Amino acid sequence: MSRFRLVIESSLSEVFLISVVVRGVCRQLEVSAADTAALEVCAVEAVTNVIRHAYLGAREHELSVEFAISPGRLDLYVRDEGKSMPDEHAAKLRQGSRVLGFDPRDLRAVPEGGMGLQIIHELMDEAEYSREAGINCLRLTKFLRASEGAEALADAAHSSGAHI
Amino acid sequence: MRFEEYKTGEVLVAKVLDGRIAADVAPRLKAHLAEYVSQGNHAIVLDLGAVTFIDSSGLGALVSSLKSIGKEGDLVISSAQGAVASMFKLTRMDKVFRMYATTDEAVAALSVTPVP
Numbered sequence: 291m292s293r294f295r296l297v298i299e300s301s302l303s304e305v306f307l308i309s310v311v312v313r314g315v316c317r318q319l320e321v322s323a324a325d326t327a328a329l330e331v332c333a334v335e336a337v338t339n340v341i342r343h344a345y346l347g348a349r350e351h352e353l354s355v356e357f358a359i360s361p362g363r364l365d366l367y368v369r370d371e372g373k374s375m376p377d378e379h380a381a382k383l384r385q386g387s388r389v390l391g392f393d394p395r396d397l398r399a400v401p402e403g404g405m406g407l408q409i410i411h412e413l414m415d416e417a418e419y420s421r422e423a424g425i426n427c428l429r430l431t432k433f434l435r436a437s438e439g440a441e442a443l444a445d446a447a448h449s450s451g452a453h454i
Numbered sequence: 455m456r457f458e459e460y461k462t463g464e465v466l467v468a469k470v471l472d473g474r475i476a477a478d479v480a481p482r483l484k485a486h487l488a489e490y491v492s493q494g495n496h497a498i499v500l501d502l503g504a505v506t507f508i509d510s511s512g513l514g515a516l517v518s519s520l521k522s523i524g525k526e527g528d529l530v531i532s533s534a535q536g537a538v539a540s541m542f543k544l545t546r547m548d549k550v551f552r553m554y555a556t557t558d559e560a561v562a563a564l565s566v567t568p569v570p
Contacts, residue, residue: 305478309507327536327537331537392546397524398521402517402518405514406510
């Protein structure tokens with residue numbers, strides 16, 4: 291398994307860095323365009339939630355995204371030391387919610403926010419929140435198809451011995 | 455945010471030139487669209503052809519703008535593709551916004567639709 295950690299300031303203007311790294315890793319692992327897009331948007335949603343809700347928009351904090359790359363799967367661990375995620379939000383991650391079940395003909399009922407957790411629920415194969423010793427951790431897991439990840443990772447490790 | 459704007463008859467076309475619409479720029483997108491309306495534009499095509507990423511905050515800003523425009527006008531989307539089109543579909547916003555494959559089609563549709 292290869293692991294590395296990206297640390298950014300808790301500022302919305304820094305979130306693009308997460309996109310850049312997710313895209314780069316996925317390109318290296320030959321992850322499909324659809325799975326790359328899913329991982330990118332879920333990582334961005336998770337990090338944006340941390341900045342807005344765990345750190346309440348304050349910029350002076352740090353958060354990290356750890357990438358764990360192993361054959362057949364890619365795990366992202368989003369960690370922060372801010373406020374904990376309310377239980378009902380953690381439940382939405384596991385079970386989903388009705389936020390996208392609106393009637394599109396009734397514009398007033400169409401949500402302007404609160405969609406991030408549902409997007410993660412729908413696009414990730416697993417999403418799990420935990421808090422330990424004051425550290426919040428959201429694990430986002432995508433299982434990669436046979437043509438993705440595993441072979442590219444094995445090839446990269448075999449040919450260069452380098453860690454991503 | 456950077457936009458390229460031009461008018462075709464009564465229709466304002468605003469092409470987003472940035473590749474990314476996320477939480478950091480969503481308020482600016484919303485403010486920009488509000489400014490178009492305050493300038494008297496009531497038929498707006500937002501061309502997302504150059505956008506490669508949009509998150510829920512970006513979509514929320516568009517929904518908020520659509521609500522603000524209300525019955526005074528129309529805001530439609532053109533040229534969304536790839537991950538952007540997928541996000542509209544995943545969140546069912548493709549049922550909320552009128553979406554067109556090309557800006558020409560969007561302009562044509564708004565040109566024949568009387569705006570109250």
